[in-house]
Amino acid sequence: xxxxxxxxxxxxxxxxxxxxxxxxxxxxxxxxxxxxxxxxxxxxxxxxxxxxxxxxxxxxxxxxxxxxxxxxxxxxxxxxxxxxxxxxxxxxxxxxxxxxxxxxxxxxxxxxxxxxxxxxxxxxxxxxxxxxxxxxxxxxxxxxxxxxxxxxxxxxxxxxxxxxxxxxxxxxxxxxxxxxxxxxxxxxxxxxxxxxxxxxxxxxxxxxxxxxxxxxxxxxxxxxxxxxxxxxxxxxxxxxxxxxxxxxxxxxxxxxxxxxxxxxxxxxxxxxxxxxxxxxxxxxxxxxxxxxxxxxxxxxxxxxxxxxxxxxxxxxxxxxxxxxxxxxxxxxxxxxxxxxxxxxxxxxxxxxxxxxxxxxxxxxxxxxxxxxxxxxxxxxxxxxxxxxxxxxxxxxxxxxxxxxxxxxxxxxxxxxxxxxxxxxxxxxxxxxxxxxxxxxxxxxxxxxxxxxxxxxxxxxxxxxxxxxxxxxxxxxxx
Amino acid sequence: xxxxxxxxxxxxxxxxxxxxxxxxxxxxxxxxxxxxxxxxxxxxxxxxxxxxxxxxxxxxxxxxxxxxxxxxxxxxxxxxxxxxxxxxxxxxxxxxxxxxxxxxxxxxxxxxxxxxxxxxxxxxxxxxxxxxxxxxxxxxxxxxxxxxxxxxxxxxxxxxxxxxxxxxxxxxxxxxxxxxxxxxxxxxxxxxxxxxxxxxxxxxxxxxxxxxxxxxxxxxxxxxxxxxxxxxxxxxxxxxxxxxxxxxxxxxxxxxxx
Numbered sequence: 001x002x003x004x005x006x007x008x009x010x011x012x013x014x015x016x017x018x019x020x021x022x023x024x025x026x027x028x029x030x031x032x033x034x035x036x037x038x039x040x041x042x043x044x045x046x047x048x049x050x051x052x053x054x055x056x057x058x059x060x061x062x063x064x065x066x067x068x069x070x071x072x073x074x075x076x077x078x079x080x081x082x083x084x085x086x087x088x089x090x091x092x093x094x095x096x097x098x099x100x101x102x103x104x105x106x107x108x109x110x111x112x113x114x115x116x117x118x119x120x121x122x123x124x125x126x127x128x129x130x131x132x133x134x135x136x137x138x139x140x141x142x143x144x145x146x147x148x149x150x151x152x153x154x155x156x157x158x159x160x161x162x163x164x165x166x167x168x169x170x171x172x173x174x175x176x177x178x179x180x181x182x183x184x185x186x187x188x189x190x191x192x193x194x195x196x197x198x199x200x201x202x203x204x205x206x207x208x209x210x211x212x213x214x215x216x217x218x219x220x221x222x223x224x225x226x227x228x229x230x231x232x233x234x235x236x237x238x239x240x241x242x243x244x245x246x247x248x249x250x251x252x253x254x255x256x257x258x259x260x261x262x263x264x265x266x267x268x269x270x271x272x273x274x275x276x277x278x279x280x281x282x283x284x285x286x287x288x289x290x291x292x293x294x295x296x297x298x299x300x301x302x303x304x305x306x307x308x309x310x311x312x313x314x315x316x317x318x319x320x321x322x323x324x325x326x327x328x329x330x331x332x333x334x335x336x337x338x339x340x341x342x343x344x345x346x347x348x349x350x351x352x353x354x355x356x357x358x359x360x361x362x363x364x365x366x367x368x369x370x371x372x373x374x375x376x377x378x379x380x381x382x383x384x385x386x387x388x389x390x391x392x393x394x395x396x397x398x399x400x401x402x403x404x405x406x407x408x409x410x411x412x413x414x415x416x417x418x419x420x421x422x423x424x425x426x427x428x429x430x431x432x433x434x435x436x437x438x439x440x441x442x443x444x445x446x447x448x449x450x451x452x453x454x455x456x457x458x459x460x461x462x463x464x465x466x467x468x469x470x471x472x473x474x475x476x477x478x
Numbered sequence: 479x480x481x482x483x484x485x486x487x488x489x490x491x492x493x494x495x496x497x498x499x500x501x502x503x504x505x506x507x508x509x510x511x512x513x514x515x516x517x518x519x520x521x522x523x524x525x526x527x528x529x530x531x532x533x534x535x536x537x538x539x540x541x542x543x544x545x546x547x548x549x550x551x552x553x554x555x556x557x558x559x560x561x562x563x564x565x566x567x568x569x570x571x572x573x574x575x576x577x578x579x580x581x582x583x584x585x586x587x588x589x590x591x592x593x594x595x596x597x598x599x600x601x602x603x604x605x606x607x608x609x610x611x612x613x614x615x616x617x618x619x620x621x622x623x624x625x626x627x628x629x630x631x632x633x634x635x636x637x638x639x640x641x642x643x644x645x646x647x648x649x650x651x652x653x654x655x656x657x658x659x660x661x662x663x664x665x666x667x668x669x670x671x672x673x674x675x676x677x678x679x680x681x682x683x684x685x686x687x688x689x690x691x692x693x694x695x696x697x698x699x700x701x702x703x704x705x706x707x708x709x710x711x712x713x714x715x716x717x718x719x720x721x722x723x724x725x726x727x728x729x730x731x732x733x734x735x736x
Contacts, residue, residue: 003676003680004677004680007673007676037504037507037508037655037659038655038658040504041500041501041504041658041659041662044496044497044500045497045662045663045666048493048494048496048497048666048670049666049669049670049673051493052490052493052670052673052674053673053677055485055486055489055490056486056677056680056681058708058709058710085662088658089655089658089659089662090655091651091654091655092651
């Protein structure tokens with residue numbers, strides 16, 4: 001593993017951060033805000049550290065698996081560190097723990113906030129906050145580019161399973177093409193949503209910020225009341241459509257637009273994902289209506305937004321679901337666990353693993369009936385081998401271990417059960433809001449500082465998919 | 479452009495200098511702003527607060543003067559009223575010429591009007607009139623007007639005090655901001671030095687050691703001068719020059735042999 005290659009790529013990561021800090025600085029400068037110097041100096045630090053490795057390291061073509069993994073893991077950690085610089089330098093509500101939490105939440109596209117007064121933040125800081133989501137989304141694409149083409153063993157097999165519906169081509173050799181597809185989809189969705197939101201009355205600034213947060217499945221809003229502040233059905237529908245798209249495999253979106261054979265309508269995985277989402281909306285709507293919480297249309301409006309928002313790990317809100325009937329909260333917790341599809345910008349467990357998990361349960365039931373029988377699981381016509389099934393189950397177990405540990409740690413800090421449970425599951429799933437003290441229209445400001453660090457680790461593990469962190473530790477040991 | 483060692487070292491230090499210079503410039507600018515703000519705080523709000531306090535003191539002395547007049551102590555009473563009036567007017571002038579806050583003009587107008595009304599109640603003779611010893615006149619007219627004038631002065635004082643508090647909070651925030659570039663650049667300079675140390679070891683020291691090792695191997699009989707230098711700088715040139723020199727030496731030795 002060549003350290004200089006890792007350092008050089010970390011430099012590129014810093015330069016990307018520097019570019020967005022420069023834009024944020026220009027916004028602050030133009031509006032004469034108090035955050036101008038904080039953004040300028042943070043941008044300068046990123047630019048200097050980004051350019052530095054380029055002076056020494058010669059052009060490198062090949063990045064191996066270990067290097068790619070190190071770039072991704074350290075890249076995320078580094079961006080989280082530099083991402084908190086503008087916050088900590090500006091001050092206000094940002095203590096060290098708050099700045100770190102907000103930065104990690106942004107880059108991991110979680111969208112959980114510790115801020116009480118979001119609207120009083122300078123516009124430059126608000127733009128930087130949304131940019132962290134968007135850069136986090138780009139990071140996921142880089143992850144596909146740097147790690148997957150070189151990966152061996154479980155990672156490749158999982159992603160082969162995901163990509164199988166997209167094409168029959170060898171993923172290892174077509175990685176660059178796939179990255180181009182993902183990048184085009186990412187940019188196009190961002191632009192389209194910005195324009196659509198502007199057409200329905202949102203200001204350009206708010207539109208681009210919400211667009212950044214939607215496409216990256218983040219959830220940071222420029223308003224204290226999130227999307228509820230606009231009280232507009234049209235805006236909610238637009239955001240719902242783009243949340244759904246962002247929670248799906250980008251390759252399938254590309255295939256649909258380009259009228260390819262592999263598209264959303266032919267992929268059984270995508271169809272099941274949409275059907276499960278639809279079932280969730282129906283259940284929550286029915287319960288809200290039958291419990292007399294709202295009339296039918298209001299129930300449908302709030303239920304669909306909340307289910308899609310949590311089911312795609314975005315985390316925007318139009319209503320505080322903490323006061324909803326407990327059944328609806330259980331359904332929403334299921335979607336917080338399930339998360340979006342792989343190949344999208346959503347984090348956490350991912351729908352594909354849940355799909356494989358249920359298929360393997362079905363297989364085990366059949367084996368109980370016919371112990372000598374040979375049964376195979378398939379995803380879009382591609383056989384899921386036993387090894388991949390085992391790895392999926394191990395991942396789910398690890399996920400539960402991390403979630404349980406963080407819940408236990410939070411309750412040890414005297415947080416109530418529902419807050420600790422929902423905060424843990426919402427952060428490891430990179431969703432954002434939970435229930436009780438950290439509900440959809442609330443924030444994480446009441447969590448103790450130590451709890452914020454625990455939840456930051458959750459967010460990073462959720463984004464880096466636990467296995468990658470373990471793989472990096474194993475690589476370092478060898 | 480060929481990145482020579484000289485350029486690499488110079489560029490690295492220039493980056494470090496740029497970062498420290500920016501941190502220094504930003505901190506200096508912030509501290510300058512802080513110094514101006516502290517000066518402004520004393521000049522603007524504190525002066526008006528002090529003037530308001532003196533006005534209140536003068537008003538209270540005038541109230542005592544009125545009571546003395548009512549008790550028939552006209553000489554002492556008039557003396558107190560005259561000196562308190564001139565003290566009030568001097569402080570009022572200070573406040574009037576120190577308008578720094580929004581709505582401060584309105585407060586000044588209210589003070590002027592209420593004081594004129596109050597003054598008119600004791601300017602006219604009190605001694606040997608029906609006002610002397612008349613407590614209900616004092617309570618209904620003189621004391622009421624005194625309270626109104628005092629209230630107007632209190633309004634001006636509150637305005638400046640609250641503004642002073644806001645500015646002090648802002649100053650606290652800004653002083654933190656002024657310190658931050660310094661703290662961040664110290665941490666960044668430490669990280670920068672560590673990374674620079676890694677690059678110097680990797681790109682300067684290691685190639686030179688490899689070259690020395692290769693020359694030693696040549697001495698020991700290995701004629702291939704194998705080194706792993708990939709950079710395109712003076713060290714690569716040195717490797718090529720040594721290789722060339724050793725090659726020529728080997729050729730000359732071969733030619734010299736019978």
